[in-house]
Amino acid sequence: MLYAIFYCATKGEDKAKIKARLDEISSRGFWALFKDSFWALMCPIIILGGIYSGFFTPTEAAVVSVFYAFIVCLFIERTIKFSALPAFLMSSVKTYGGLAFVLAFATAFGRVLSLTHATAAVQEFIINNFHSAFSVLSVCTVIFLILGMIMDTGPAIIILAPVLLPAVKALGVNDVHFGVVLVCCLSIGLATPPFGLDLFVAGNISQDQPMTVAKKAIPFIIAFLLALALIVYVPEVSTWLVG
Numbered sequence: 001m002l003y004a005i006f007y008c009a010t011k012g013e014d015k016a017k018i019k020a021r022l023d024e025i026s027s028r029g030f031w032a033l034f035k036d037s038f039w040a041l042m043c044p045i046i047i048l049g050g051i052y053s054g055f056f057t058p059t060e061a062a063v064v065s066v067f068y069a070f071i072v073c074l075f076i077e078r079t080i081k082f083s084a085l086p087a088f089l090m091s092s093v094k095t096y097g098g099l100a101f102v103l104a105f106a107t108a109f110g111r112v113l114s115l116t117h118a119t120a121a122v123q124e125f126i127i128n129n130f131h132s133a134f135s136v137l138s139v140c141t142v143i144f145l146i147l148g149m150i151m152d153t154g155p156a157i158i159i160l161a162p163v164l165l166p167a168v169k170a171l172g173v174n175d176v177h178f179g180v181v182l183v184c185c186l187s188i189g190l191a192t193p194p195f196g197l198d199l200f201v202a203g204n205i206s207q208d209q210p211m212t213v214a215k216k217a218i219p220f221i222i223a224f225l226l227a228l229a230l231i232v233y234v235p236e237v238s239t240w241l242v243g
Contacts, residue, residue: 003223022225039072105155116156133173135232137181140164142181148189152197156186180238184231188224191217 025033034041046068049142056064073080080088131134147156160182168178190198192214199210199217206213231237 002046003219007219028140039076068146074081126164127170130171133168133171136171137173137178137232140168140178141181141185141228144185145188145192148186149194149196151186151190153183153186157182160209174239174242176242177235177238181228181232184224184228188221188228191221191224 022112043065050056050064051058051061058084126136130139144160147160152166161179165175165178169175190196193199193211194235196214201214202208202213202217203210
């Protein structure tokens with residue numbers, strides 16, 4: 001956040017243009033803007049409200065949000081037509097089809113590791129070669145960062161968590177702390193070459209090559225790594241809410 005503020009203050013967009021646009025929007029008045037934004041504002045309210053009230057899980061919330069957007073766009077805002085639905089569905093299948101196969105193979109691989117007692121072998125290796133939570137977390141962090149550069153987040157969690165969690169818990173690592181470190185490392189991997197998914201998404205939006213986006217992302221990655229160091233070596237950052 002601090003770097004984003006610094007970058008915007010030093011290399012941001014045309015401040016005069018932004019102010020003119022802001023004045024134009026403000027001139028419409030609060031209630032007019034609220035009316036235009038009402039259905040969009042309801043989306044996070046429905047999703048977060050449903051999650052925290054227990055009506056649905058975070059995974060199910062993704063489905064709810066899609067159907068909510070579908071209903072609003074089709075029947076209220078009328079920004080899409082029924083004739084466009086087949087193209088949307090085909091695009092969704094193409095996007096998710098490959099990931100579904102990866103997740104399926106990752107799940108099968110995790111089952112094989114369990115049946116062959118690989119988790120016990122990994123646990124024994126870690127316990128015999130590492131003698132403190134500090135050392136094992138340091139090694140795991142490096143491994144997670146490397147794997148995050150070449151693996152998708154879902155399969156990586158499915159494969160790594162069941163194998164490593166029993167071993168690190170045996171050395172006194174809090175399971176919540178371990179989970180936060182794992183997710184943070186893999187999230188950083190999403191923005192790092194060569195297969196960072198966020199680089200391809202941002203490249204499609206900006207019409208740039210992924211490596212061009214990666215160069216611009218270097219300062220943010222450095223900021224992520226500094227935050228990660230704080231999370232790894234100060235467990236209270238992750239566990240202070242744990243009862």
